Amino acid sequence: MTTVENTGNRRLSPEELDAFGAEMEAIRQRIVADLGEKDSAYIYDIVKKQRAFELAGRALFYLPVVGWVPAVACLSISKILDNMEIGHNVMHGQYDWMGDPHLNSRMFDWDTMAPAENWKYGHNYMHHTFTNIVGKDRDVGYGVLRMDEDQKWHPYYLGNPLYAFLLMTFFEWGVAMHDLEVDELVAGRRTWAENKEIGARIWRKVKKQTMKDYVLFPLLTGPLAPLTFAGNFTANIIRNVWTFNIIFCGHFPAGVATFSQEECEDETQGHWYYRQLLGSANITGSRTFHIMSGNLSHQIEHHLFPDLPARRYPEIAEEVREICERYGLSYNTGPLHQQLLGVFKKICKFALPDRKKPAAAEVRSAPALEGVAA
Amino acid sequence: MALDLGGRILRSRTVAALASPHGIDRYLTQINPMLAAHEVRARITDIHPEVSAPGAPRVATVTLQPTSTWRGHRAGQHVSVGIDTGEGRRTTRVFTVSNTESKPGEPLTITVRAHEDEHATPYSISKFLTERATVGTLVHLSQAEGDFVLPDRVPEHILLISGGSGITPVMSMLRSLQRRTHRGKVTFLHWAPSADRQIFADELDEIRRQGHGVDLHILHTADGAPYLSPALLEKLVPGYREVPTWACGPASLIEAAQAAYDGTESLRVEYFKPPRTAGVAGGEMAFARTGKSVANDGATILDQAEAAGLTPESGCRMGICFSCTTNKSSGRVRNVLTGETSELPDEQIRICVSTPEGDCSVDL
Numbered sequence: 118m119t120t121v122e123n124t125g126n127r128r129l130s131p132e133e134l135d136a137f138g139a140e141m142e143a144i145r146q147r148i149v150a151d152l153g154e155k156d157s158a159y160i161y162d163i164v165k166k167q168r169a170f171e172l173a174g175r176a177l178f179y180l181p182v183v184g185w186v187p188a189v190a191c192l193s194i195s196k197i198l199d200n201m202e203i204g205h206n207v208m209h210g211q212y213d214w215m216g217d218p219h220l221n222s223r224m225f226d227w228d229t230m231a232p233a234e235n236w237k238y239g240h241n242y243m244h245h246t247f248t249n250i251v252g253k254d255r256d257v258g259y260g261v262l263r264m265d266e267d268q269k270w271h272p273y274y275l276g277n278p279l280y281a282f283l284l285m286t287f288f289e290w291g292v293a294m295h296d297l298e299v300d301e302l303v304a305g306r307r308t309w310a311e312n313k314e315i316g317a318r319i320w321r322k323v324k325k326q327t328m329k330d331y332v333l334f335p336l337l338t339g340p341l342a343p344l345t346f347a348g349n350f351t352a353n354i355i356r357n358v359w360t361f362n363i364i365f366c367g368h369f370p371a372g373v374a375t376f377s378q379e380e381c382e383d384e385t386q387g388h389w390y391y392r393q394l395l396g397s398a399n400i401t402g403s404r405t406f407h408i409m410s411g412n413l414s415h416q417i418e419h420h421l422f423p424d425l426p427a428r429r430y431p432e433i434a435e436e437v438r439e440i441c442e443r444y445g446l447s448y449n450t451g452p453l454h455q456q457l458l459g460v461f462k463k464i465c466k467f468a469l470p471d472r473k474k475p476a477a478a479e480v481r482s483a484p485a486l487e488g489v490a491a
Numbered sequence: 492m493a494l495d496l497g498g499r500i501l502r503s504r505t506v507a508a509l510a511s512p513h514g515i516d517r518y519l520t521q522i523n524p525m526l527a528a529h530e531v532r533a534r535i536t537d538i539h540p541e542v543s544a545p546g547a548p549r550v551a552t553v554t555l556q557p558t559s560t561w562r563g564h565r566a567g568q569h570v571s572v573g574i575d576t577g578e579g580r581r582t583t584r585v586f587t588v589s590n591t592e593s594k595p596g597e598p599l600t601i602t603v604r605a606h607e608d609e610h611a612t613p614y615s616i617s618k619f620l621t622e623r624a625t626v627g628t629l630v631h632l633s634q635a636e637g638d639f640v641l642p643d644r645v646p647e648h649i650l651l652i653s654g655g656s657g658i659t660p661v662m663s664m665l666r667s668l669q670r671r672t673h674r675g676k677v678t679f680l681h682w683a684p685s686a687d688r689q690i691f692a693d694e695l696d697e698i699r700r701q702g703h704g705v706d707l708h709i710l711h712t713a714d715g716a717p718y719l720s721p722a723l724l725e726k727l728v729p730g731y732r733e734v735p736t737w738a739c740g741p742a743s744l745i746e747a748a749q750a751a752y753d754g755t756e757s758l759r760v761e762y763f764k765p766p767r768t769a770g771v772a773g774g775e776m777a778f779a780r781t782g783k784s785v786a787n788d789g790a791t792i793l794d795q796a797e798a799a800g801l802t803p804e805s806g807c808r809m810g811i812c813f814s815c816t817t818n819k820s821s822g823r824v825r826n827v828l829t830g831e832t833s834e835l836p837d838e839q840i841r842i843c844v845s846t847p848e849g850d851c852s853v854d855l
């Protein structure tokens with residue numbers, strides 16, 4: 118079962134898929150050959166800005182009353198930059214070619230509860246390999262939400278909007294716990310033993326994060342400790358809400374396709390690119406907006422080329438769009454409010470049991486499948 | 492004192508907790524690249540040409556002022572040097588420290604011969620250091636490493652053997668012995684192509700003139716000097732097989748020395764370059780992550796991966812820095828340094844010094 122036909126997209130013949138894949142591969146190789154000074158200068162500059170916002174944020178907590186709001190703002194910006202444009206992208210190996218151990222995917226860890234090592238498995242491997250394959254990509258609903266009609270409805274999902282709200286607010290905890298695959302554990306498909314090491318890593322990281330944001334930095338401000346504590350808490354929540362919204366706009370707005378496990382067996386490289394393209398969605402916005410979203414506002418380009426430096430996505434986007442037009446494939450993009458509305462509708466829609474589909478829709482989709490099975 | 496206290500605070504657990512998960516050095520370097528609590532960085536303070544004969548590769552001694560985190564070195568040890576040579580890339584190579592043993596925070600020197608390095612992009616580090624680097628250039632260092640060192644109690648008679656730029660660790664030993672006012676006897680054999688390519692020529696002349704217990708033999712192969720053999724060693728150092736010996740140089744010299752000392756425990760060696768004991772060709776070398784595979788030609792996995800168009804991370808290319816460590820999911824590999832083979836599934840291997848033996852799959 119696939120939901121490509123509901124997205125207004127055409128299916129490509131095997132030959133077309135190969136040609137499409139080759140065009141994508143050509144873009145990738147051109148960018149790889151061009152990596153250099155400008156990319157390294159860019160990421161060093163972002164790191165410098167992130168550190169400056171962090172230091173400013175920590176320092177401003179010493180100014181009672183007037184300093185609190187700017188302190189929270191600086192710290193939120195710092196944490197967002199750290200998680201999005203630096204952490205997420207560095208851990209994808211986007212800057213491994215630079216040879217700087219501090220910007221290397223094997224060494225980097227980020228300012229959030231989820232330990233790098235767990236996250237790289239769940240995200241880089243599971244999510245990026247099996248993107249939007251229902252039943253394999255654990256990011257479809259995160260094992261908590263129902264986000265696709267192929268997920269069977271259950272009265273539990275009536276709470277979909279509430280779960281989404283809680284996940285948004287405490288997103289960093291959600292991301293950390295995600296790797297424990299609790300739903301799989303409950304279902305008996307996963308053992309406690311498999312989780313032992315993952316859980317130990319989460320515990321170590323949670324201790325460190327909690328210690329600095331909720332104990333040490335507040336204590337350092339002496340009598341202002343409660344304010345600093347509240348400020349750090351607020352900055353973490355702001356970062357959570359922001360990253361949740363950006364990330365949910367990447368795969369869940371209206372018009373994004375999902376795929377079945379059967380159709381992705383023995384997948385060709387062309388089909389892999391095709392699936393990445395149709396399974397992702399972009400958000401339009403200013404340059405600053407793109408940087409603050411870690412260029413995940415270019416989720417389509419990110420999914421096509423997860424290990425290319427994110428600053429390249431805007432330039433690649435032009436080309437990808439043009440290729441999509443030629444192949445008659447939709448390029449899902451829109452302003453933040455539009456994409457968020459699509460996500461919100463989906464969260465609410467799938468909270469309820471499916472309405473019976475008109476039989477005609479299934480008949481209509483059948484001819485489109487011809488010649489694609491290979 | 493104040494600096495020491497500052498350093499202790501910066502290295503404290505509290506500061507580490509505050510700077511988590513990035514580490515305090517990531518913040519200090521934004522203020523000043525010469526501030527560090529754990530890492531070692533250094534600025535070049537002098538570049539002194541050693542050899543600039545026409546047609547010969549340039550050799551230069553580079554003096555480095557390290558951050559206060561430098562823990563010093565023992566004569567004979569080496570250090571990883573990482574340099575941003577352009578195009579936004581940092582390349583790391585290993586060089587022996589050539590000055591007398593240093594104490595924490597003290598300057599060190601490395602003596603570098605320029606040579607082409609096809610794997611360094613865009614510029615070979617040794618060429619960069621001898622031709623492009625200037626006073627003030629910042630480099631990244633490791634702490635000194637390696638067991639090719641003199642013991643604290645130096646035996647009454649020792650033999651030092653070196654070839655080409657393998658003279659650097661041996662020279663560091665000799666200089667340190669002179670500073671320690673070693674009273675025993677040192678026999679020093681060195682092979683070089685010719686007089687005008689001789690590194691440290693003036694200093695060696697001085698040592699030869701003054702003597703002071705150093706019996707120096709410089710053998711220039713261009714002038715028909717004999718190569719290392721048991722007969723030559725016996726002639727220059729009677730009973731050499733009983734004399735504690737340190738040897739460093741190209742693979743051919745080391746192999747000759749190992750043959751001459753076979754069956755004794757007197758010889759300690761340092762390879763200047765890893766010996767190219769070719770692996771066994773045959774089978775398939777698979778790179779699992781990219782889905783590529785090549786027919787195993789017996790070269791190191793790093794070389795084969797690069798020949799297949801991959802760009803795995805790597806550093807020293809001689810098994811020292813561990814930056815090329817990769818997961819091998821299946822197959823048997825041979826460590827070209829030790830000759831040991833291993834075939835555990837899912838083991839971490841250094842691909843720069845591992846050759847596949849038959850079918851092999853790594854996570855690249």
